Amino acid sequence: MSREKKEKKVYQTPAEKRKNIAFNILAVVLCCLFLFPIYWIVVNSFKIDSEIFAKIPTLWPHEFTLKAYGEQFGALGTTLKNSIIIAVGSLVISMVLSVPAAYGLAKYKIKGGKFFILIFLTTQMLPASLVLTPLFLIFSNLELLNTYLAPILSTATISIPFVVLMLRPSFLSISTELVEAAKIDGCGTLRAFFKIVVPISRPAVITAGCFGFVYAWNDLAYSMTFNTAENMRPMTSAIYTFMNQYGTKWNSIMAYGVLLILPCVIIFVTMQKYIVEGLTSGSVKG
Amino acid sequence: MPDSPFQIGGIAVKKREKGRWVGYAFVLPAVIYMLVFIGYPIIYNWVISFQDATAYTLKDAGRAFIGLTNYQTIFADPTFARSIQHTFIYTIGCLIIQFTLGFALAMFFSKKFTLAKPIRGLVVISWMLPVTVTALVFKFMFSQDSGIINTILMNLHIIDEPVGWLLSGGTAMAVLIIANSWVGIPFNMLLLTTGLNNIPLDVYEAASIDGATKKQQFFMITVPLLKPTIMSTLVLGFVLTFKVFDLVYVMTGGGPVDSTEVLSTYSYKLSFQQFQFGQGAAAACVLFVCLFIVALIYLRTISKSEVD
Numbered sequence: 001m002s003r004e005k006k007e008k009k010v011y012q013t014p015a016e017k018r019k020n021i022a023f024n025i026l027a028v029v030l031c032c033l034f035l036f037p038i039y040w041i042v043v044n045s046f047k048i049d050s051e052i053f054a055k056i057p058t059l060w061p062h063e064f065t066l067k068a069y070g071e072q073f074g075a076l077g078t079t080l081k082n083s084i085i086i087a088v089g090s091l092v093i094s095m096v097l098s099v100p101a102a103y104g105l106a107k108y109k110i111k112g113g114k115f116f117i118l119i120f121l122t123t124q125m126l127p128a129s130l131v132l133t134p135l136f137l138i139f140s141n142l143e144l145l146n147t148y149l150a151p152i153l154s155t156a157t158i159s160i161p162f163v164v165l166m167l168r169p170s171f172l173s174i175s176t177e178l179v180e181a182a183k184i185d186g187c188g189t190l191r192a193f194f195k196i197v198v199p200i201s202r203p204a205v206i207t208a209g210c211f212g213f214v215y216a217w218n219d220l221a222y223s224m225t226f227n228t229a230e231n232m233r234p235m236t237s238a239i240y241t242f243m244n245q246y247g248t249k250w251n252s253i254m255a256y257g258v259l260l261i262l263p264c265v266i267i268f269v270t271m272q273k274y275i276v277e278g279l280t281s282g283s284v285k286g
Numbered sequence: 287m288p289d290s291p292f293q294i295g296g297i298a299v300k301k302r303e304k305g306r307w308v309g310y311a312f313v314l315p316a317v318i319y320m321l322v323f324i325g326y327p328i329i330y331n332w333v334i335s336f337q338d339a340t341a342y343t344l345k346d347a348g349r350a351f352i353g354l355t356n357y358q359t360i361f362a363d364p365t366f367a368r369s370i371q372h373t374f375i376y377t378i379g380c381l382i383i384q385f386t387l388g389f390a391l392a393m394f395f396s397k398k399f400t401l402a403k404p405i406r407g408l409v410v411i412s413w414m415l416p417v418t419v420t421a422l423v424f425k426f427m428f429s430q431d432s433g434i435i436n437t438i439l440m441n442l443h444i445i446d447e448p449v450g451w452l453l454s455g456g457t458a459m460a461v462l463i464i465a466n467s468w469v470g471i472p473f474n475m476l477l478l479t480t481g482l483n484n485i486p487l488d489v490y491e492a493a494s495i496d497g498a499t500k501k502q503q504f505f506m507i508t509v510p511l512l513k514p515t516i517m518s519t520l521v522l523g524f525v526l527t528f529k530v531f532d533l534v535y536v537m538t539g540g541g542p543v544d545s546t547e548v549l550s551t552y553s554y555k556l557s558f559q560q561f562q563f564g565q566g567a568a569a570a571c572v573l574f575v576c577l578f579i580v581a582l583i584y585l586r587t588i589s590k591s592e593v594d
């Protein structure tokens with residue numbers, strides 16, 4: 001921060017100004033190229049069939065239509081509901097378990113603390129495909145297949161380690177005196193946690209919640225495997241089935257895609273600064 | 287257990303003990319959850335891989351143990367060997383592209399210009415999107431008939447007629463690598479940027495006073511000082527790429543024929559298309575061993591600096 005402030009005061013020579021402009025232009029071009037796939041999803045969702053099937057794709061819909069969206073709405077209700085239930089359920093489990101865990105690992109000297117961190121670090125790296133078969137057999141025996149519980153319980157395992165690792169550093173920076181002072185004032189440990197620790201770290205906790213939601217919302221492997229019944233599928237596995245059925249009706253597929261990326265984009269745009277920071281600390285630091 | 291005000295020494299002891307229990311109460315639920323839903327299934331996965339587990343024996347309480355039969359079956363299957371090969375080709379291809387371009391972008395955006403920070407943040411959005419949608423849009427862009435990539439390349443006269451990118455093995459793998467890099471490049475950039483920001487500026491100032499060129503500064507200062515970050519970025523990138531499932535499953539389904547089959551899709555198909563759960567578990571165990579070795583390397587590289 002201080003580094004940047006210093007630079008703003010420095011007088012820019014004409015050569016530096018030109019360099020600044022050139023770099024900005026290059027950055028904008030790179031950014032546009034990079035974000036093109038997102039543009040392509042959105043633009044094609046507004047095209048009519050004949051434009052989609054044309055040999056030469058148009059960069060902009062010549063005839064703007066919402067028909068592709070209209071065709072989705074019949075099937076959409078159930079899958080949207082399923083996606084929301086799964087993502088919110090997973091978010092709740094993940095937050096209830098991992099926010100206290102991150103705090104405990106940051107602020108309490110417990111035996112095996114390092115080992116627990118290692119458990120989160122390793123489990124974070126293990127993919128769904130490792131546990132799909134055993135979890136399928138376990139859920140099958142518990143009669144949990146084709147219920148909301150199966151994808152909720154399994155997708156929470158994606159976000160818990162990430163959230164713990166992401167939140168621990170921000171809890172480390174809370175001053176212990178503050179919590180102690182609250183306790184002296186008669187606050188119990190739990191109350192101090194909810195009334196002081198969580199509010200102080202609100203941006204971090206909210207960011208963690210966003211990741212908890214997005215990880216479950218984006219999941220395909222678990223939901224597709226455990227919930228094969230059509231009325232229990234979330235949007236990710238529904239769009240995949242849809243693609244297999246309708247092959248090249250790309251306007252409909254992309255309309256579905258827009259609805260699927262919408263929450264992620266909204267979360268990203270509103271919380272960008274925190275998300276980018278959280279992504280780094282959740283992925284690498286212990 | 288009411289603390290009597292008379293036992294002053296006792297209170298102190300109790301307080302410390304209580305403190306420890308509170309710590310465990312905070313941490314253990316999450317740890318137990320992960321052990322139940324990830325730890326136990328991984329162990330159970332090994333058990334299944336030695337069992338005669340198919341759709342017919344799914345509900346049986348005691349499935350027969352059949353030793354190494356599942357492993358023998360998959361090792362005898364040429365597709366298995368090919369899927370291991372594909373997984374490595376895919377991972378290494380992705381790592382090379384992601385890392386070099388991610389590094390280049392990290393260097394570029396560490397220059398001081400007005401839009402450096404906002405745009406650097408913006409490109410990370412690809413990381414937030416569902417891989418399913420990423421896979422679909424790349425499939426669409428690279429499709430033979432109405433794909434934008436074919437149109438662009440034909441207008442540039444690089445190709446004469448539309449290419450069926452996903453219809454032959456080599457190009458399908460290339461497209462998979464490109465699609466994955468779209469997500470991987472910003473991620474690598476982000477991690478490397480964090481490392482770059484930690485290098486103190488005065489080191490460069492001192493070097494340029496001593497007459498070091500930009501190239502010398504890069505190889506003599508940036509790379510050596512960035513080495514820990516480079517190591518963890520590469521290893522983390524390896525693990526995250528090696529485990530690929532959604533992208534391949536949605537874009538090519540392992541095809542055409544089995545030319546883009548990777549370990550995770552191979553295991554998935556055995557378990558959930560052929561209902562050979564034992565064999566699917568055995569393939570997943572092979573995937574586990576590969577990941578575990580890399581994970582150990584990763585934990586060793588970061589354990590000194592990060593966990594403490």
